[in-house]
Amino acid sequence: MSVTASALGRPTPVERSPGYWAGVVRRLRRDPVAMVALAIIVVLVLLAIFAPWVAPNDPYRSSMIRRLRPIGTPGFPLGTDELGRDMLSRLIFGARLSLLMGVTPVFVAFFVGSFIGITAGYLGGKVNTVLMRTIDVFFAFPSVLLAIALSGALGAGIFNGLLSLSIVFIPPIARIAESVTTAVRKIDYVEAARASGASAMTIIRVHVLGNVLGPIFVYATGLISVSLILASGLSFLGLGVKPPEPEWGLMLNTLRNAIYVQPWVAALPGVMIFITSISFNLLSDGLRSAMDIKA
Amino acid sequence: MAAREGRPDMLAYLLRRVVLTLPIMLGVSLVCFALVHVAPGDPLISVLPPDATAELRGQIAAMYGFDRPYPEQFLRWLTRAAVGDFGTSIATSRPVAGEIWKAFGNTLMLAVLATIIGFVLGSLFGFVAGYFRDSWIDKLASFVSVTGVSVPHYWLGMVLVIVFSVQLGWLPATGAGPGGSAAWQWDWTHVRHLILPAVTMSVIPMGIIARTVRALVADILSQEFISGLKAKGLMERGVFRHVVKNAAPTALAVMGLQLGYLLGGSILIETVFSWPGTGFLLGQAIFQRDMPLLQGTILVLALFFVVLNLIVDLSQAALDPRVQRS
Amino acid sequence: MTPAPLLEIAGLTRHFKLKGGLFGRSAGVVRAVDGISFEVDEGETLGIVGESGCGKSTTARLIVDLIAADSGTIRLGGRTLGVDLELRELRRQVQMVFQDSYASLNPRLTVEEAIAFGPTVNGVSVREATALAHELLVKVGLEPKRFAGRYPHELSGGQRQRVNIARALAFRPKVVILDEAVSALDKSVEAQVLNLLSDLKRELGLTYIFISHDLNVVRYMADRVMVMYLGEVAEIGPVESIYARPTHPYTQALLSAMPSMDPDQLTREAPLAGDPPNPINPPPGCRFHTRCRYATELCGKTTPSLFALAAPRHLAACHRAIPGSGHPDAPRRLETAA
Numbered sequence: 001m002s003v004t005a006s007a008l009g010r011p012t013p014v015e016r017s018p019g020y021w022a023g024v025v026r027r028l029r030r031d032p033v034a035m036v037a038l039a040i041i042v043v044l045v046l047l048a049i050f051a052p053w054v055a056p057n058d059p060y061r062s063s064m065i066r067r068l069r070p071i072g073t074p075g076f077p078l079g080t081d082e083l084g085r086d087m088l089s090r091l092i093f094g095a096r097l098s099l100l101m102g103v104t105p106v107f108v109a110f111f112v113g114s115f116i117g118i119t120a121g122y123l124g125g126k127v128n129t130v131l132m133r134t135i136d137v138f139f140a141f142p143s144v145l146l147a148i149a150l151s152g153a154l155g156a157g158i159f160n161g162l163l164s165l166s167i168v169f170i171p172p173i174a175r176i177a178e179s180v181t182t183a184v185r186k187i188d189y190v191e192a193a194r195a196s197g198a199s200a201m202t203i204i205r206v207h208v209l210g211n212v213l214g215p216i217f218v219y220a221t222g223l224i225s226v227s228l229i230l231a232s233g234l235s236f237l238g239l240g241v242k243p244p245e246p247e248w249g250l251m252l253n254t255l256r257n258a259i260y261v262q263p264w265v266a267a268l269p270g271v272m273i274f275i276t277s278i279s280f281n282l283l284s285d286g287l288r289s290a291m292d293i294k295a
Numbered sequence: 296m297a298a299r300e301g302r303p304d305m306l307a308y309l310l311r312r313v314v315l316t317l318p319i320m321l322g323v324s325l326v327c328f329a330l331v332h333v334a335p336g337d338p339l340i341s342v343l344p345p346d347a348t349a350e351l352r353g354q355i356a357a358m359y360g361f362d363r364p365y366p367e368q369f370l371r372w373l374t375r376a377a378v379g380d381f382g383t384s385i386a387t388s389r390p391v392a393g394e395i396w397k398a399f400g401n402t403l404m405l406a407v408l409a410t411i412i413g414f415v416l417g418s419l420f421g422f423v424a425g426y427f428r429d430s431w432i433d434k435l436a437s438f439v440s441v442t443g444v445s446v447p448h449y450w451l452g453m454v455l456v457i458v459f460s461v462q463l464g465w466l467p468a469t470g471a472g473p474g475g476s477a478a479w480q481w482d483w484t485h486v487r488h489l490i491l492p493a494v495t496m497s498v499i500p501m502g503i504i505a506r507t508v509r510a511l512v513a514d515i516l517s518q519e520f521i522s523g524l525k526a527k528g529l530m531e532r533g534v535f536r537h538v539v540k541n542a543a544p545t546a547l548a549v550m551g552l553q554l555g556y557l558l559g560g561s562i563l564i565e566t567v568f569s570w571p572g573t574g575f576l577l578g579q580a581i582f583q584r585d586m587p588l589l590q591g592t593i594l595v596l597a598l599f600f601v602v603l604n605l606i607v608d609l610s611q612a613a614l615d616p617r618v619q620r621s
Numbered sequence: 622m623t624p625a626p627l628l629e630i631a632g633l634t635r636h637f638k639l640k641g642g643l644f645g646r647s648a649g650v651v652r653a654v655d656g657i658s659f660e661v662d663e664g665e666t667l668g669i670v671g672e673s674g675c676g677k678s679t680t681a682r683l684i685v686d687l688i689a690a691d692s693g694t695i696r697l698g699g700r701t702l703g704v705d706l707e708l709r710e711l712r713r714q715v716q717m718v719f720q721d722s723y724a725s726l727n728p729r730l731t732v733e734e735a736i737a738f739g740p741t742v743n744g745v746s747v748r749e750a751t752a753l754a755h756e757l758l759v760k761v762g763l764e765p766k767r768f769a770g771r772y773p774h775e776l777s778g779g780q781r782q783r784v785n786i787a788r789a790l791a792f793r794p795k796v797v798i799l800d801e802a803v804s805a806l807d808k809s810v811e812a813q814v815l816n817l818l819s820d821l822k823r824e825l826g827l828t829y830i831f832i833s834h835d836l837n838v839v840r841y842m843a844d845r846v847m848v849m850y851l852g853e854v855a856e857i858g859p860v861e862s863i864y865a866r867p868t869h870p871y872t873q874a875l876l877s878a879m880p881s882m883d884p885d886q887l888t889r890e891a892p893l894a895g896d897p898p899n900p901i902n903p904p905p906g907c908r909f910h911t912r913c914r915y916a917t918e919l920c921g922k923t924t925p926s927l928f929a930l931a932a933p934r935h936l937a938a939c940h941r942a943i944p945g946s947g948h949p950d951a952p953r954r955l956e957t958a959a
Contacts (some may be wrong), residue, residue, distance in 0.1 A: 014755075016770035020729055126635065140601045142559025149593045152581035153330040168602030188725040189735075192785075195685045195717055197709040198742035206738060210729040229447045233563050236449055237578060252450060256567075263457040270450025278445035283440070 027290040034286025037279040044276055048095035048245060057086035059093040059246045061258050068262045079265040081251065082258050083244075087265060090246040091272055097247040098273065101158065101240060102228030105165030110220040113170045117177020118212060122185055122204055139171040147230050151239045161240035165231055169223055176219045180212045214291055221284040225277040248273050308585075308612055316605050325360045327497060327594040328369050365483040372590070379593030383486040391591040394576060399595060402481070402565070402572030408493040413500030414550045417443075420501070421508025422538075428513050436505065443502020452495040452567035459491060466491055469569035491582070492568040496561070500553035507549045511542040544614045551607040555600040625699055626660035626795055627828055628715070633657050633683055633693030634909040639901060649901040651770040651929070653679045654945075656693075661796065666822070668843030668860070670836060670875065672759040676852040677832045678780060681798045684830075685715050698795070713743060716789035720801035722781035725788075726773040732758070732784050739791045750791070757787035758872035762817060783817065798830040803838065815842060836879040840864055844926070847860045851908045859936030868937040869932060870913045907940065918948050 018026075028034055048056055057076075063084035072077045073232035077086040120131040138146065185188060185208070191204045232249025234240035239246040243254065248269040255266040356362045360371060373383065381391035417440070424436035460468035467488050479485055514539050562574030569575070573592055580588035635653040660804060661667045669677050682688040686708055699716060700706035719725045726735050737750035738759055740838050745753070755765035761783040768874045773781055782802060789797050799818070803811045815838065822829060838862060839846060847857040848869065856869040867873045904911050910920035919940055927936040928943045940948035 014733070014766050014769040017731070017772055017775055020772070029821075107325050133318065134322075136319055137326060140319050140323050140604070141326070141597050142556045142558070142922065144560030144562065144594055145593065145600075148562055148577065149327075149330055149580070149589070151334055152577070152589065170469055178667055188719040188721055189379060189727045191682075191687050192717065192719065192725055193790070195712050196739040196742055197712045198738070202742050206730075207727050211727065225445055229445075232447060233449060236563065237566060239581070249447075252453065256453065257458050259453060263461055265448065267454055270447055270453065273447045273450060274445065277447065278441060279443055281445045 022165065024287075024290045028286055031290065033282050034290070037282035037286065040275065041283065042277040044095050044099065044279075045062050047092050048099055051093045051096060055086075055092045057089040059085060059089040060244060061085060066256055068265065070262055071264055078268060079262060081239035081255060081265070087268060090222045091248070091268060092253060093246040094248045094251060094269065094272065095276075097158070097230065097245055098232060098249070098276070099240050101161055101165070101231035101235070101247070102276070103224055104162055104170055104221050105231070106224050106227045108162075109169035109173050109223075110165040110216070113173025113220075114177045114213065114216050116175040117179075117216070118168070118181045118204065118208065120174070121212075122200070122208060123180040124182070124185070128178070131174075135171045135178075138167070139173025139175065143168050143172075143226070144230060144233070148237070148239065149233065151234055156242055158241055161231060161234050164234070165227055168230070169220075169227060172223070173216060173220055177212065177216050180215050181208060184208055184211050209277070218291055219286045221280065221287060224280040224284070228273060228277045228280065232269075253274045305613065308456060309609055310595055312605060312608055312612075316601060320601055323597045323601060324373055324594060325369070327590050327597065328372055331363065331590055332592065346507070358484035376591070376594060381594070382587040384585055384588045386579075386585040386588070391587050394588065395591055395595050396571065398571060398573045398576040398592075401570065402558055402561050402574065405489065405492055405496060405564075405570060405572060406554055406561060408489065409496035409557055410500055410550060410554045412493060413553065414504055414546075416497070417501040417504030417547060418508050420510055421505040424505065425512025425516065426538075428516070433509075437509065440502040440505035440509070441603040443498045443505065445502075446498055448495055448498055449563040449567050451498060452492065452564055455495055456490050465546070470571075488568075492564055492570050495567075496557055496564050500550065500557065503553060504546060508542060508546050511545055512538055515541050544611060548607050548611050551610075555603040559596045559600055622908055625787065627663040627698060628684075629694075629696040630660070630684065631658045631694045631696075633680065633695070635679060635683055635688060636691055649903050652852045652903055654683060655903075657849070657852070657854050659847055659854065659857060660848060661830060662830055663795075663828055664822075664826060665844040666831050668839035668846040669830065669832045669849060670834065670839050670846060671849035673856075674851075675849040677849055678695040678800055679699040679852075680849070681830065681832055683801045684798065685712055685717060687717075690733070699905070710771075713792050714794050715796040715798065716792050716794040717798045717800060718782070718785045718789050718802040720804055722778050722785055722805065723773060725785050728773055731770050731772055732763075732776070733765075734782060735773075736791050737787045737789065745791070753791060754787070757790055758784075760790070760821065761787045763787075769947045776808055777810075777854060780815060782806060782814055786814075786817070786821070790825070794827070796828045796830065796833070797859050799830045801834070802831075803832060804835065807946075811838070836875060848875065851903050853908060854936075854938065855909065856939075857927070858930070858932060858936075858937075862932040862935045866932065868935070868942050869876075869909075869939045871909045872937075873901075874912075907938070915941055915948075917948055917951060923947075 042174040051293045054133065063080075065084070065086040066073075066076075066080055068080060069076055069084075071077070073079055076088070080193050081087055081090065116131055116135065120128040141149070147164050147168045150167055151160050154160040154164060190203060190207050193207050198206075200229060231240060232247070232252070234249050235249035241250050243250060251269040252266075252273075255269070258266045299348050353362070360368055363371070372382070379392050381395065383389065384391050384394060387394070420436040420439055424433040426441075427433050449494065456468045459466045468491075470488055515532075558573070558575075561570075561572055562577050564570070565572045565574035566578055573596060579585070580592060625647060633654055634656050635654045637653055639649040639651060657676075657680065659667070669680065671677050679688060683690045683693070686702075695702040695711070697711055702708065703712055730738070732884075733751055733754040736754035736832065737747065740750040740753055741747055751769075755769055758765045758768055763780060763783055765884075768776070768780070768784075773784070776784065778791065785802075786797075802818075803814050803903065806814060818829070819842070821827060829842070831839065833839050833842075843860050846860050846863045847856060848855045848863070850871050856867070856872045864876065867876050904921070906921040906923055907913070907925050908914070910916040913920065915951055918942075923940070923946075925938045925940045925946065927938045927941060929936050940946040941950040942952075944952045
């Protein structure tokens with residue numbers, strides 16, 4: 001209970017409260033739904049990383065004599081596709097491209113959109129007007145339409161798909177970033193920091209980012225599920241990943257005609273998209289309430 | 296007195312919103328136009344014979360106006376589009392406008408029906424969930440709404456086809472009428488074709504509207520004067536009416552926007568069901584690299600979305616004057 | 622006799638354009654602060670009082686350029702801002718404490734981080750700044766061991782405001798602007814914080830600008846008082862002089878509306894009726910004339926300027942006090958032997 005140390009110019013050892021993020025993690029761990037969703041996502045990511053070791057067969061090896069085998073075929077527990085390739089192996093390998101195509105655009109859009117939105121929100125004035133009116137134009141397109149228009153114009157391919165989807169998710173993230181930043185900017189502690197003579201960069205780093213990135217991040221995690229569905233949707237239309245790569249949306253596309261022969265095999269890739277998408281949605285919801293952010 | 300003062304305000308707001316929409320529309324047109332020029336490859340590839348001479352190529356390019364500078368091309372395209380002329384389809388040589396309107400009608404029918412189904416089911420789930428907050432009914436309804444927004448709807452369409460067309464044989468799997476007949480009629484043979492795509496499409500707005508309504512209802516019920524109403528003995532019926540009155544404007548606004556999203560995003564479902572709408576047309580335009588058709592379709596869908604947004608905003612403001620201020 | 626004032630404000634003006642109308646044209650101008658001038662001496666406390674919306678807080682923010690002024694000069698210690706005084710230096714020397722203790726502290730920073738932020742951006746090492754933060758915590762009556770590692774939401778309003786004071790003091794400022802700094806606190810806590818402020822002022826030789834709507838608190842804290850009405854100075858003078866002989870009818874009304882601690886001093890005059898007029902289009906002439914019971918035709922036409930009264934350093938902007946102004950209550954013009 002002594003304060004003498006401070007008089008010597010040395011910081012006293014102090015009692016520290018757990019930080020904000022420690023609290024978020026604690027609350028998240030008490031949320032069973034979010035934890036199950038997280039576990040599923042971790043398993044999917046592990047499957048994607050270790051696909052060559054986990055998959056029982058070569059996902060590319062086709063065979064004309066064992067096409068469209070039903071679920072439960074010995075050696076092919078989830079059957080085979082229209083070219084006789086092992087469904088289980090393709091679904092496991094499919095996690096790689098499907099997750100990459102679904103998560104990367106949101107990741108890219110999170111950085112670009114946050115940058116645009118925070119800049120517009122912090123600087124205000126004309127910069128804000130120019131940036132946000134441009135964003136508004138892209139926001140005026142329904143997201144699916146914009147994604148398809150862009151990747152339709154650019155042509156199929158992984159990179160074009162990623163680019164189109166990133167462009168689609170930048171406007172909503174930039175809008176959220178702008179509105180939170182504008183709100184934070186008006187709070188007294190930012191005023192106080194400005195009155196301290198700190199540079200704009202320092203204020204943004206210390207006082208703005210810490211308070212706006214959380215809400216923007218949560219919003220972005222909510223977009224992952226949409227992005228996954230859209231990314232697989234592009235491949236489903238023949239616009240994203242090209243054959244013969246295993247990707248869930250593309251697999252749904254190539255198996256479409258098989259619904260009359262092996263309907264449940266044909267539906268499997270969609271189950272994977274669904275599980276992944278709902279897991280991200282539930283995790284995002286859990287994160288939102290753990291971070292105490294109003295919808 | 297207040298109403299008389301409010302009217303010029305509302306008129307000014309209306310005018311302001313309409314005027315502010317114009318630059319957005321211009322920007323949207325510019326993006327649609329630019330799409331063709333970010334596209335790699337020759338836009339004429341689909342009409343030119345593989346052994347076309349440079350001279351022939353030049354003639355055809357001049358025919359479509361592709362030899363002019365971009366700003367001039369844009370202005371020409373825009374002024375024509377303004378009077379409903381979107382040029383000629385490169386693939387079919389038919390006017391783009393006619394193709395779009397036919398397809399647009401089909402998509403609108405599908406999207407409106409899907410929005411209505413989604414709104415009715417979503418409101419029901421949302422209301423029940425919000426009213427019995429944190430009960431098992433709430434958890435179930437919330438799960439249904441999360442499922443609605445998480446399910447890849449094109450896959451759901453496939454599953455419904457598998458169950459109701461392939462396995463049970465109750466409903467047709469594809470098309471908008473028997474034997475690919477073009478003319479739509481409101482009879483059972485045609486309506487049967489509408490059921491599966493409309494139900495599939497309704498899943499997304501259902502999930503979103505259920506979420507919105509649940510939050511609204513829970514919020515309204517947590518306000519103090521509701522307990523006052525209950526205390527006064529104005530039990531369930533009065534409370535119910537109050538909740539509906541207060542939640543309706545927002546729920547309807549969400550519904551309006553969802554209609555726009557469905558119209559713009561119909562391509563996936565139309566592909567699954569071979570439904571002859573704008574989405575189907577868009578797919579056709581993309582794979583045949585039919586740029587006038589692509590531009591025209593996207594422009595019509597995007598402008599419709601902008602106008603829909605405007606209508607939703609204005610009706611919101613008319614219902615709730617506080618919106619004007621924000 | 623008096624040394625040069627520490628802070629001199631001259632002709633400070635800020636009008637806000639109101640957006641509205643059909644295409645976002647300007648729909649009017651709020652004259653938030655309209656050409657005010659005053660001085661603050663080293664070591665004194667200047668109280669600024671007035672109803673909400675009179676421009677008190679805007680004035681404070683204009684002084685440290687948190688809001689850009691339209692015109693006016695700010696001089697600190699004889700140096701002029703923008704001429705031989707940099708904004709950075711002014712901001713270091715003039716610090717603010719805001720009313721909302723919670724909004725003034727970044728929720729993601731611990732108490733010591735919040736206090737150390739200012740010194741670190743001004744070139745002090747994190748280690749030294751932290752040591753300084755602990756030292757200041759002791760000064761504001763918070764034990765570092767218990768409070769340095771806490772987050773704002775774990776503190777009470779009074780504790781947070783103590784942290785805000787420490788945060789301001791970390792710059793070693795000459796002037797501290799206290800913008801309604803104790804207004805949101807409970808009465809007992811308020812008294813403790815006021816005593817702390819008095820102690821700190823004595824110990825560190827600070828100068829305060831104390832903004833409040835609470836006239837009892839201002840009387841306790843201030844050496845001189847400035848009364849503001851709709852962006853203008855209505856009256857300014859030493860605290861005893863203002864409270865004993867308020868000259869502007871607005872000051873009189875404010876003081877008579879003040880809840881007295883003394884049961885013998887009952888409210889005699891009618892308190893102010895109605896809200897202040899809209900500052901968007903302030904009335905012409907004396908801005909107070911619409912609510913003033915002494916108002917004549919003159920008051921609605923001519924704007925009175927600040928006039929030095931008999932008491933030293935006591936000025937008021939009222940026609941009734943200006944000799945020869947034409948107001949029936951005004952003293953006669955002093956005939957000078959010309």
